[in-house]
Amino acid sequence: MALNVLVTGGAGFIGSHTTVALQQAGYQVVVLDNLCNSSLAVLQRIEQITGIAPGFVQADIRDQHALEAVFQAHKISAVIHFAGLKAVGESTQKPLDYYDNNVNGSVQLLLAMQQAKIKTFIFSSSATVYGDPQELPITEQHPRSVTNPYGHTKLVVEDILESIYKAETGWRIARLRYFNPVGAHPSALIGESPQGVPNNLMPYVAQVAMGQRSTLQIFGNDYDTPDGTGVRDYIHVMDLAQGHVAALHYCQQQEQDLLTVNLGTGQGYSVLDMVRTFEEVSQAKVDYEIVARRAGDIAACWADTTLAKQKLGWQASKNIKTMCEDAWRWQLAMTP
Ligand code: NAD
Numbered sequence: 001m002a003l004n005v006l007v008t009g010g011a012g013f014i015g016s017h018t019t020v021a022l023q024q025a026g027y028q029v030v031v032l033d034n035l036c037n038s039s040l041a042v043l044q045r046i047e048q049i050t051g052i053a054p055g056f057v058q059a060d061i062r063d064q065h066a067l068e069a070v071f072q073a074h075k076i077s078a079v080i081h082f083a084g085l086k087a088v089g090e091s092t093q094k095p096l097d098y099y100d101n102n103v104n105g106s107v108q109l110l111l112a113m114q115q116a117k118i119k120t121f122i123f124s125s126s127a128t129v130y131g132d133p134q135e136l137p138i139t140e141q142h143p144r145s146v147t148n149p150y151g152h153t154k155l156v157v158e159d160i161l162e163s164i165y166k167a168e169t170g171w172r173i174a175r176l177r178y179f180n181p182v183g184a185h186p187s188a189l190i191g192e193s194p195q196g197v198p199n200n201l202m203p204y205v206a207q208v209a210m211g212q213r214s215t216l217q218i219f220g221n222d223y224d225t226p227d228g229t230g231v232r233d234y235i236h237v238m239d240l241a242q243g244h245v246a247a248l249h250y251c252q253q254q255e256q257d258l259l260t261v262n263l264g265t266g267q268g269y270s271v272l273d274m275v276r277t278f279e280e281v282s283q284a285k286v287d288y289e290i291v292a293r294r295a296g297d298i299a300a301c302w303a304d305t306t307l308a309k310q311k312l313g314w315q316a317s318k319n320i321k322t323m324c325e326d327a328w329r330w331q332l333a334m335t336p
């Protein structure tokens with residue numbers, strides 16, 4: 001019997017790729033999404049890839065009645081929780097929206113799960129909880145610190161999950177700390193569709209290569225890194241999706257557990273590495289200018305991936321060339 005999994009935010013960037021990976025691993029997926037940062041078309045695209053239409057409920061995670069109805073209608077065994085707001089800059093301007101959506105939303109979801117006696121939960125946390133790293137690579141033991149409301153919402157939900165785990169037996173919780181997800185499904189049917197000016201590097205690079213934006217601004221070349229530009233651990237979104245399938249397998253095998261694990265490749269690349277690789281695969285020029293550092297940015301960040309290998313038997317397999325190729329194919333497919 002296939003297990004039913006509820007994927008909140010399953011129409012979004014990481015949720016849609018994870019839905020594909022879950023279906024391909026034999027799970028039945030019900031997506032719950034309010035479509036505030038995604039569209040219905042994504043659900044059809046998922047079906048095109050896998051041949052299976054995921055269940056879909058258009059609802060907000062803060063809507064208790066909707067959650068109750070989902071848990072009554074489907075025999076859900078586990079919840080993978082992606083739904084939330086994710087723009088760091090916006091979170092400093094609209095902190096209450098972020099606390100309401102990300103923290104209150106998670107609490108409402110967990111309350112509904114408690115009521116329905118569902119105790120397997122996988123949470124999208126972020127490497128942002130490590131703040132400015134004191135040492136590299138970053139292990140899960142690295143102290144946490146955050147500098148903006150978005151990061152704080154991740155930290156608070158991590159703590160809420162720990163409190164629940166300590167208070168009640170039987171919870172199987174994975175707190176997954178993503179590094180920098182990029183790329184798209186190789187079919188180019190799903191990918192990342194940022195609204196307005198992209199905040200993150202790779203969608204911006206793709207739009208410059210496409211000619212939709214003239215120049216990439218590189219935020220600083222005076223960091224203490226090999227070429228002076230910021231270094232990050234970019235991970236292909238399909239590798240990340242597989243990491244969720246591995247985390248779900250892991251949880252199902254435990255009687256109870258609270259696992260906190262990095263999902264990254266363990267390799268850092270600079271902004272210039274990414275720009276050059278993108279130019280190579282797209283055969284397009286990515287014009288750039290060096291500007292001042294972005295407030296709140298760190299010099300370098302990459303994961304220690306030992307625990308993920310050990311606990312989940314998972315490691316990333318796609319290199320930056322594949323990440324750029326898939327991002328470019330998606331950019332071409334998206335452009336009318
Ligand atoms: P996304 O915006 O593409 O997906 C989020 C989805 O959740 C969207 O489809 C949106 O419509 C939905 N949603 C938002 N609020 C909702 C609510 N209240 N009720 C129901 N649906 C709601 O973002 P993503 O990049 O796929 O990120 C998924 C999760 O991973 C987020 O929690 C994010 O904070 C976390 N994360 C993302 C990154 C990243 O770089 N993309 C890095 C670390 C962690």
Ligand code: UD1
Nearest residue numbers: 088126128180199200201204217218219230231271296297
């Ligand atoms: C950002 C978020 C972080 C989130 C992560 C993954 C901020 C301050 N932090 O981190 O909370 O977890 O995304 O989604 O927004 N860069 C440029 N020009 C650009 C865009 C980026 O030079 O136009 C550089 C940045 O300085 C950085 C690198 O590219 O060195 C990656 O940036 P980005 O994609 O925004 O990710 P993070 O800064 O790691």
